[in-house]
Structure formats: structure tokens, C-alpha cells
Amino acid sequence: MSAAPARALVVDDERMNREVIVANLRAAGFETVTAEDGVQAWGILNAHPNSFDVILLDRRMPRMNGMELLTRLKADERLNHIPVIMQTAYAETEDISEGITAGAYYYLAKPLDRRLLLSVTEAAIADHQRRLRLQDDLDKRTTAMRLLDRGRFRFRTLDEGHTLAVALARACPQARHLVAGLSELFTNAVEHGNLGIDFDEKAELVAAKRWRQEIEARLDTPRGRGRWVDVQVDRQADGVRFVIRDQGDGFNWRAFDRISPERAFAPHGRGIALARRLAFTSVEFNDAGNEVTCWVASGGNDAQAETPPSVTCTEAAVISEAPPETVSEEIQLARTMQMELLPSAQSLAEIERRLGVRLSAHFETSSTLGGDLWGLQPIDDGRLGLWLADFSGHGLTAALNTFRLHSLVANCTPVADMPAAFLAEVNRRLVGLLPLGQYATMLYGVVDLVAGSFRYAAAAMPPPLLRRPDGQVVRGDGAGLPLGVSAHAVYAERNIPLCPGALLFMASDGLADSMALDGNRLGAAGVESLLEASARNLGKDTDAVLAPFLAQIQRPLRDDLTALCCACP
Incomplete structure (x- = not known):
């Protein structure tokens, strides 16, 4: 044939x-x-x-x-x-x-x-x-790898680690993000763990274009030939656990556990933080730093809907700030200017008139002024763009970056109906504007009243949540490279079907990172629990849905807190 x-x-x-x-x-x-x-x-x-x-x-x-x-x-x-x-x-x-x-x-x-x-x-x-x-x-x-319940692997070289990362990632959820995270941790175990190359030494090797050559040379020594990286994999009902052990003396992993604004554009030094943020549900090192346990939760992101909804939201732009005497005049002025960038009551009323939607939002600045900002992007009489962003750092620099973003968003209207293209364009422009070491996270989505869907793209942002009428919460995917890191970043467009009676919820990481009244960090699980509990407010204004969240947060805030919700009748 x-x-x-x-x-x-x-x-x-x-x-x-x-x-x-x-x-x-x-x-x-x-x-x-x-x-x-x-x-x-x-x-x-x-x-x-x-x-x-x-x-x-x-x-x-x-x-x-x-x-x-x-x-x-x-x-x-x-x-x-x-x-x-x-x-x-x-x-x-x-x-x-x-x-x-x-x-x-x-x-x-x-x-x-x-x-x-x-x-x-x-x-x-x-x-x-x-x-x-x-x-x-x-x-x-890799089909056989999907049948793996528990296994142990070991490798010695970077190439062997890369091969293993690909094989293991293909057998797990979110393979594209996971392979990058595993590869970062496997590389760290070889170079920093078994071969003892520290941050400063690697910087010199990278600058001299000798990093790979030095890796190969050290692997060929008696020490390099005798040391291995051990990987244990344990598949459970709710996810997959990886335990990675090297045979080195360890390293100061705490210095690299979070994305550092000072090293955001460095050729190295942020792999562990990106792995934590983009690939794994959790990443935990032992004290020495020569063993790391990673967890990848399972579960789908797609919601099913049989009929297209008409979305309604209530207007509420609630703004709270620290007492004036605790901040400088410059911070107070920057905060005032930042708040003026938020959608006005008039603009929200116009959207309600055009689309029949009602939006509820809460924006609250920290005492040191963070980099949060949110906005609306009317597209036509059936579609509305919603976005929420958070810049690295605090103070005047973070506030200045929100002004930059506000201008950029206004210039990206030609791709407002294409979330992935929208983020890519904002990213491309930010790369040329942001000072060295700064970046942003962002979520941009389109509420499509005709198609009955929320199409969105994310750049390392807390995922959108959809609460169904029965109280079940569907979690989206917030993975993606932060804005401003690479001019060539590509973002994935994702979709959450909307259904009658559902509630769409978006928030900055200031919400999950805040301390609850019981003294514990609210966390992603706490946010989802509060959203499930808000089902009793289904027939009320969306302002009432936000109220339980705001009542659970201790003040003063450590970071800006922004939350948006959109209810479907």
C-alpha cells in the first residue's frame, strides 16, 4: 500500500x-x-x-x-x-x-x-x-516506565543524567516541565555534589567557556569515576516522589532555594529555584544539601462543561494600605500612583454594560510596597481579558515596573485574544526594559462568553482555580518561564471550560504566602479549601466570596495581595 x-x-x-x-x-x-x-x-x-x-x-x-x-x-x-x-x-x-x-x-x-x-x-x-x-x-x-511502581537508578555523567531525566519525565504528569526540573537537579548533583564545583568556580568556567571541559576532566579522575548519583522513584496514588542523593559533601542550597532577583539573568544559579517553582509540587533538601526529595502531585487540570455560560461579576476594588507614618513619602506617592493604575469603577461599569459581566477584586499593598498589578482587557462584545502580574522585589523599583507593565499591556491589544501570544509579546518588550536581575510573573486569560471557556497562559504564576457548583475545585496550571528572563520564551495556551454556577478565581502568590490567623502559612491547599467553603455564597455577590479570604489573613502583609473572582450564573 x-x-x-x-x-x-x-x-x-x-x-x-x-x-x-x-x-x-x-x-x-x-x-x-x-x-x-x-x-x-x-x-x-x-x-x-x-x-x-x-x-x-x-x-x-x-x-x-x-x-x-x-x-x-x-x-x-x-x-x-x-x-x-x-x-x-x-x-x-x-x-x-x-x-x-x-x-x-x-x-x-x-x-x-x-x-x-x-x-x-x-x-x-x-x-x-x-x-x-x-x-x-x-x-x-518509555511505555514500560509508566508501569513503574518503585525503582532505583544511578548515573555518573551529565549525559546519563539527561537520558534518565527524559525517561522518568515521560512517565509522569507535566513531562515538559518535569524534565527540565529533573535535569537541573541531576546536573546539580554531579557538578556541585560529586565534583565539588561551587558557584564562583562555575562562574569562572562559564565565562571562560570551559565548564563542560572541566566537568569531563573531573569525571575522568579517580574521584569522578568512583562517585554516582542515586535516584529512587516511588509512585503513589496521588503523585510521584523522587529522592536524589549524591556522594559529595553537600553545598549551601539555602542560598539558591528561591529565585534571586540579583541572579535572575546570571548564566547559572537559579536552576533549583526554577525547578521548585515550575516543575515540582515540593522540593526539600536535607541539611547538608546532598539529598533532595521532590514531589509531583498527580491529577488533571481540565474541567468539563456541557453548556456555555454567561459570566457575571460584581464590582469591588478594595484597597487597603499600611499606616502613613510607617512608610516614607516616596513610598506613599508610589503606592498612590500604583493604585491609580487599577481599573476604575467607571471602566468596570462600562464592561458590565457591554458584556453583562461583574467583576470582584481585592488589591492590598504590603508595608514595603510590592509589585502586584491587575487589569481588564475588553476584546469584543463576547470576550474579556483578565490579567494579574507580580514583579520581583519591593519598594520603588517594583512600583516602577508596574507602571512599565501597564503601558506595555495597552500596546499589546492586537493579540489580546491570544493569551500565549499576549504573554510572549509582553515578555519580549520587558526583556529590553527591565533592569538586570528583575523579572515578573503573570497570568493572562480570556473569558469567552460564546465558547464557554477560560483560555489562559501563565508565566510562573499561581494557577487559576475554578470552583464548580458542587464545591469541587479544579486547579489550572501556572507553569511557565517568568517574564523578562529570555526574549525567546514561548508560552502554552491552556483552557478551563466554564459551566453555569462556577466561580473563576485568580490570585497573586501574596495570598498563599500570607500567614493565616492560626499562625500557619495559608498555602495553596488553604486557598483551595477556602474556595471550596465559599460555595455557600454561590448566590451572593462575589464580594462575599472574597470576604472569607480577607478575614483569614494576618496583617501587616509581607507582600502585595491581589485576588480576582468571576462568577458564572
Whole structure:
């Protein structure tokens, strides 16, 4: 039986260009489907994600241009494997570099040469098919790992650790984030643990481009050949536990346990903090630092809904601040300016008039002034964007960054209906604006009244929560690279179906990190418990839903606290 012909999606706003490309491809045996712009192409791809072997994409088009569509493709796990050939009349070095960086590894200039068109298209499809075969082989090899109940592994080199990280991650939830976290901890066990390379020494080796060479040299010594990293895996009903032990003397892990603003842009020194924040539910070192226990909780993120809701929210922008005498005049002025950036009562009333939605929000600054900010992004008469951000640090610097973000968000309206592309654009702009060592976390989502869904993207932010009418809380996914760390970061678009009677809840980490009245940290579990308990307020204003949270928090606050909720009738 002969193989089915390859299928190409041709996206170009000019009819003549489409016809020329289609004629050449069909003459060479390809099947083709056409789209007049990025919006139409996205509709085709979203409805038929497994139907195409290659996409030929024009760069400049109305409604949604090629780069915007490319960003959306690469953020969607169903579609990001499809090779994209970017074709444009503007084949300049900057355009090509931007396209390749965004994930278009093939580029053609207009007017198209038939020979090059066919050779490049065939090469893109061949590469794609090879990757699919490799992925299939990997899936077959790791299927047995999913059956693992308890196991023990050991490795010595970085390459062996990488191989083990891939195999173990493929057998666990959130494999893409987990493989990065395991790899960071495995690398740490080899270089800092068994080989004894400290932070300053690694900085010198990285600067001299000798880090990998030094690793290999030390692995080839009697000490390096005789030391191993031991990994124990224990799968339980509610998650998977990893215990990683090296044979070194340990290191000062406490200095690297959190993301340090001072080292956010350093070439190393933040891997453990990112692993804790993005990959694992919990990460706990022993006192010496030569053993770490990591926990990955299981459980799905998807909620099911049978009917599209109409979302209603109440307006309440509650602002509380520390006594004026405890802060400087500069801090008081910055706090006042920061509060003025929040949506006004008039803007909320206008949204209620246009969309029939009602929003409840609480914004409370810490005594030292943090970096929280939230906002609204009306898209059309059926969709509303909600966002919440938190900058690193405190004081005037954090407040200044919220002013920067407020301006950037206003300039990103062309991609307001595409959460992943929205975050990618904000990130790209922040990289050029933030001072060295600073970053932000952010959650941006679109409440779609017609589709009955909350589509969102996250950058290392506490996940959104959805409380069902029966009180069950569905937890989203807040994983993603913080904004401002890398200009080339790509963010995933996720979806939570909304259902009648449900409540959407978003909050900054100031809520979970706050101390409850009983003297314990509220934590993520405490937030979810409070949200479950708020089911009795289902028929009341969303202000009443926020009240139990605010009553449980000790003052003064350690960090800014922001919370938003959106109730579905």
C-alpha cells in the first residue's frame, strides 16, 4: 500500500500567490488546503490539528499576520511539531532571524522559485517525519516506565543524567516541565555534589567557556569515576516522589532555594529555584544539601462543561494600605500612583454594560510596597481579558515596573485574544526594559462568553482555580518561564471550560504566602479549601466570596495581595 500524499496548508492573503504555490505543490504530488489569513488558518488548524505535514506561511497579512500565527502554533502542543516555512517579499536578515527564532526553521523569499519551493518543502516534511518516528520510538521505550511502581537508578555523567531525566519525565504528569526540573537537579548533583564545583568556580568556567571541559576532566579522575548519583522513584496514588542523593559533601542550597532577583539573568544559579517553582509540587533538601526529595502531585487540570455560560461579576476594588507614618513619602506617592493604575469603577461599569459581566477584586499593598498589578482587557462584545502580574522585589523599583507593565499591556491589544501570544509579546518588550536581575510573573486569560471557556497562559504564576457548583475545585496550571528572563520564551495556551454556577478565581502568590490567623502559612491547599467553603455564597455577590479570604489573613502583609473572582450564573 502506497503512503498517503503529504498535505500542505498554504496561508497567504494574495490570491495569485496562493494559486501559484498550490499549482506547483499539486504538480509535485502534494495535497493542499488554503487560507486567506492567519485567522482563517487558525480555524482550520484548530479544527484539524493532525491533518497537515507542513505549513507555508506568508509573513504580512491582515487580521493575524504570519508571526502572530506562528507564535500561536508554537504555543499549542497539538500543533507545535508541524514545520513552518515562512515566505515573504521582505527577505531581510532581521526578518529571517526573527522567524527562525520564533520557530520557522525554513524561509523562502518572494517571488518564489519553483525548484527551491519544492526542495525546501520536501526537506521540511522529511525532517518532520523523522521527528515523528523518533517520538514514536521514544513513546514505545518509555511505555514500560509508566508501569513503574518503585525503582532505583544511578548515573555518573551529565549525559546519563539527561537520558534518565527524559525517561522518568515521560512517565509522569507535566513531562515538559518535569524534565527540565529533573535535569537541573541531576546536573546539580554531579557538578556541585560529586565534583565539588561551587558557584564562583562555575562562574569562572562559564565565562571562560570551559565548564563542560572541566566537568569531563573531573569525571575522568579517580574521584569522578568512583562517585554516582542515586535516584529512587516511588509512585503513589496521588503523585510521584523522587529522592536524589549524591556522594559529595553537600553545598549551601539555602542560598539558591528561591529565585534571586540579583541572579535572575546570571548564566547559572537559579536552576533549583526554577525547578521548585515550575516543575515540582515540593522540593526539600536535607541539611547538608546532598539529598533532595521532590514531589509531583498527580491529577488533571481540565474541567468539563456541557453548556456555555454567561459570566457575571460584581464590582469591588478594595484597597487597603499600611499606616502613613510607617512608610516614607516616596513610598506613599508610589503606592498612590500604583493604585491609580487599577481599573476604575467607571471602566468596570462600562464592561458590565457591554458584556453583562461583574467583576470582584481585592488589591492590598504590603508595608514595603510590592509589585502586584491587575487589569481588564475588553476584546469584543463576547470576550474579556483578565490579567494579574507580580514583579520581583519591593519598594520603588517594583512600583516602577508596574507602571512599565501597564503601558506595555495597552500596546499589546492586537493579540489580546491570544493569551500565549499576549504573554510572549509582553515578555519580549520587558526583556529590553527591565533592569538586570528583575523579572515578573503573570497570568493572562480570556473569558469567552460564546465558547464557554477560560483560555489562559501563565508565566510562573499561581494557577487559576475554578470552583464548580458542587464545591469541587479544579486547579489550572501556572507553569511557565517568568517574564523578562529570555526574549525567546514561548508560552502554552491552556483552557478551563466554564459551566453555569462556577466561580473563576485568580490570585497573586501574596495570598498563599500570607500567614493565616492560626499562625500557619495559608498555602495553596488553604486557598483551595477556602474556595471550596465559599460555595455557600454561590448566590451572593462575589464580594462575599472574597470576604472569607480577607478575614483569614494576618496583617501587616509581607507582600502585595491581589485576588480576582468571576462568577458564572
